[in-house]
Amino acid sequence: MPLLALTVNAREVALEASREASLLHVLRNDLALNGPKYGCGLGQCGACTVWVDGVAARACVIPAHGVAGRSITTLEGLGSRERWHPVQQAFEQAQAAQCGYCLNGMVMQAAALLAREPHPGEERIRDELSGNLCRCGTHVEIMKAVQAAAALTAQDDPA
Ligand code: FES
Numbered sequence: 001m002p003l004l005a006l007t008v009n010a011r012e013v014a015l016e017a018s019r020e021a022s023l024l025h026v027l028r029n030d031l032a033l034n035g036p037k038y039g040c041g042l043g044q045c046g047a048c049t050v051w052v053d054g055v056a057a058r059a060c061v062i063p064a065h066g067v068a069g070r071s072i073t074t075l076e077g078l079g080s081r082e083r084w085h086p087v088q089q090a091f092e093q094a095q096a097a098q099c100g101y102c103l104n105g106m107v108m109q110a111a112a113l114l115a116r117e118p119h120p121g122e123e124r125i126r127d128e129l130s131g132n133l134c135r136c137g138t139h140v141e142i143m144k145a146v147q148a149a150a151a152l153t154a155q156d157d158p159a
Pocket of ligand 1: 037038039040041042043044045046047048049058059060061
């Protein structure tokens with residue numbers, strides 16, 4: 001199998017991966033990074049969201065070799081055990097999960113939004129998360145969490 005080199009969570013990795021392997025497959029099966037989830041496998045639910053060079057992307061439909069040499073960030077690389085990302089803090093404080101399957105995508109998508117736009121309004125947040133599906137119906141808590149995270153982020157980046 002061809003060699004694949006990536007930077008994952010600020011660490012350079014090299015491994016053998018088939019030409020057909022998705023980025024999600026490589027992250028979960030070869031690198032044991034299970035933050036990103038397999039939901040639909042079609043790019044439609046957002047459960048597998050990671051960042052590619054800082055941009056939120058659906059890892060299930062990205063060929064791993066298509067992002068060779070790029071920088072990938074997964075949920076595991078967003079914060080650390082000692083210092084959570086503000087979005088992670090806010091989701092925990094708002095208890096914005098039931099089954100938790102969508103959480104990876106919600107957190108990664110929201111964190112990408114706040115990195116670009118530290119002061120999004122409610123409509124902007126709704127629009128950004130509209131492609132991330134939650135089957136439990138935890139949307140009210142998720143909105144509260146992202147708004148709280150925006151407030152935390154704004155403390156570090158006042159307008
Ligand atoms: Fe990738 Fe659903 S698993 S978008």
